[in-house]
Amino acid sequence: MKKIILSMLAILVFGFANAQKTRFGVKGGLNVSSFAGGDYYDSKSLIGFHVGGFAEIKVIERLAIQPELLFSTQGAKLEYFGDSDVDNKLNYLNVPVLAKFFITKEFTVEAGPQIGFLLSAKYDSEDAKDDFKSVDFGFNFGVGYSFTDNLGVNLRYTVGLANIADYETDNVEDFLDSPKNSNLALSLAYKF
Secondary structure: OHHHHHHHHHHHHHHHHOOOEEEEEEEEEEEEEEEEOOOOOOOEOEEEEEEEEEEEEEEEOOEEEEEEEEEEEEEEEEEOOOOOEEEEEEEEEEEEEEEEEEOOOOEEEEEEEEEEEEEEEEEOOEEOHHHEOOEEEEEEEEEEEEOOOOEEEEEEEEEEOOOOEOOOOOOHHHHHOOOEEEEEEEEEEEEO
């Protein structure tokens, strides 16, 4: 395990050291999120936002690594015991690391893992942070288009990979059926 970690670290350091060009930027936009799995199959989408910064590190001409740091409002609308929909709002500090492939100079596709740190959680207006796990994992798929060298848009879907509810299970079937985050994000990005 140690050898694998050291090898991956060496590859990343070598890649960053040989990076052709690094650009930094800011981004923000709209989130459409919900819960998937568990008892949340009937969850409805909740509209939120995200804002943060990123670095675009060119490894080769058509490939870049893009780490990001984003504040993201997520969650879902749920019906409780026949009552009207209740907003379940989760605020995360998300750290995606994406491999970004340039199909053309303007058009890109991207994919990569994401870790999210829960900052707060509310059922309607009541604190619910203790009902959710403090760390979330997901995987991103997206496309982007650059209007200019500095300005672009991005559409990304994040598939939740981890149980977000604060309960443990050893049963594989229960884990696969546990609630997970699901988020579609539309962003506007500006590179310096």
